[in-house]
Amino acid sequence: MTIPAHPLVVRARRLADELLAPNAERVDQGEVPVGHIDAVKRSGLLGVSAPAAYGGSAAPAPVARETAEILAGACCSTWFVQTQHHTPVQVLARGEAPVRERLLGPLARGELMSGVAYAHLRAHPRIPVRVTRDRGGLRFDGAVPWYTGWGLNDVLLLAGITDSGEVVFAFTEACDQPGLRASRPMRLAALTAARTVSLELDGLWLPEEAVALRMPYEDWAATDRDRTVNASPAVFGVAEAALALLDEETAGPIRARLAEVRRRAYALADEPPASEEHLAERLTLRTQSYDVMRTATTAAVVAGGGRALSLDSKAQRLAREGMFLLVQGQTARSRGAHLDALTGRGPQLANGT
The missing domain is CATH 2.40.110.10 (Butyryl-CoA Dehydrogenase, subunit A, domain 2)
Structure with missing residues (x-):
């Protein structure tokens, strides 16, 4: 039996297919238009993880991750602008009363960003x-x-x-x-x-x-370290968008690796970081997600040939967006783990190892 997609996932796909993806190359060469943000606000996606008591959807983590993948794969610039919004919502949900009561409702309902x-x-x-x-x-x-x-x-x-x-x-x-x-x-x-x-x-x-x-500061830093060792859904979204540009013979093996890294990364993200070993494993999977994304975007450029060098090429846009995601949300620890893996000092990347 097919399980119906969550309403927010349906809205994210519609927004991606009808507005974001068709205009992504134009936006990339200009700026995210107000109309894109207005559409995100109307979609309810700004309240995906916000408390229901304040008008949000309080959706489970898998829904939030899937909507992020969809938006990032369609137009990474628009995704990046709106993704900033979710941290203030989380801060308000556990924060002090005066500003929470003034802002959490409008932010959860998408009236403000x-x-x-x-x-x-x-x-x-x-x-x-x-x-x-x-x-x-x-x-x-x-x-x-x-x-x-x-x-x-x-x-x-x-x-x-x-x-x-x-x-x-x-x-x-x-x-x-x-x-x-x-x-x-x-x-x-x-x-x-x-x-x-x-x-x-x-x-x-x-x-x-x-x-x-x-x-x-020490309490904040500990929480931030836990959060920034997880693989970003945007990385998987950009990788999927690049794979869609390839024939199935080329995309199939890369897609299988992507699915396995995603499965393991999301499973760990849903568990508390019980030990240093647990954190190290999450960092390894974060690094592996970058490697699969790089493989996917590189394959898209190679398959596109000379056309991929054009500024209106989707392949080169995705490759540049992938480069951006390598450093987005980076900490000293995640940077060190990634460099160790790239130089062979750390755990091997991808290839099922």
Whole structure:
């Protein structure tokens, strides 16, 4: 008996087939249009993992992963803009009441979309953004190297560190304002369309009620390390899109490897990281997912021949998006594991080993 697809999966496929994929090459050479984001908001996908009590779908993890694969395979730039939204939703769901009650409903229902400015926390002990108490609220100073979705997001979740080593997450409007100024959009080898900027913070003042979460840096870092050892669904989505460009004789063996890595990676992702050995295995599978994606996108370029060098070629776009995913969400630990595997110092890649 065939099990019906989850409604959000059906919507993701429709959005991908009717809007995202047909326009992906054009978007890649320009920028993610507001219309794409409006369509994502209407689809309900922004609330895929949000609490049902606030208007979200509270869908199980496999549904969230499948919708991410579909969007990333169709238009990685649009996927990357909207994927930022899910972390603020998770933070609000376990965060402090005033801002949770103000924002979680609109974010869960897709009325608003949020971006994130917190990856710089991984630079610790260097502190790119410092938080100090000021006039009954909080002052943010420093620089955010990467912020995606500028001009598309309604709000942003900003993080900084206090002198006592506490991480503070707070919301503000995603626009130039006193104490916050964005750079010009960056020109990148891939996903320039995602409207990524850097943010200069010079005395940005936010009230206490804007704070969503605060915790010791060590506690945040432990959670972040656990999350960033998992394989990204976007990697599988881009790989699948590349395989669709190949004949079955070529795609079949690669697809079998992809399915096995995905199965093992997702099974581990659904289990708590019980031991260092468990974390190492997840890192190995993350690295293997990159290897299969690289094989798939390279095969698509080879099969496309000279045509694959054209900027309107789907194969070269997917290859560049795959390059971007190699470093997206990267930490020192994941980078080290990947380099060890590439140089033969770590576990072997793919080939069933």
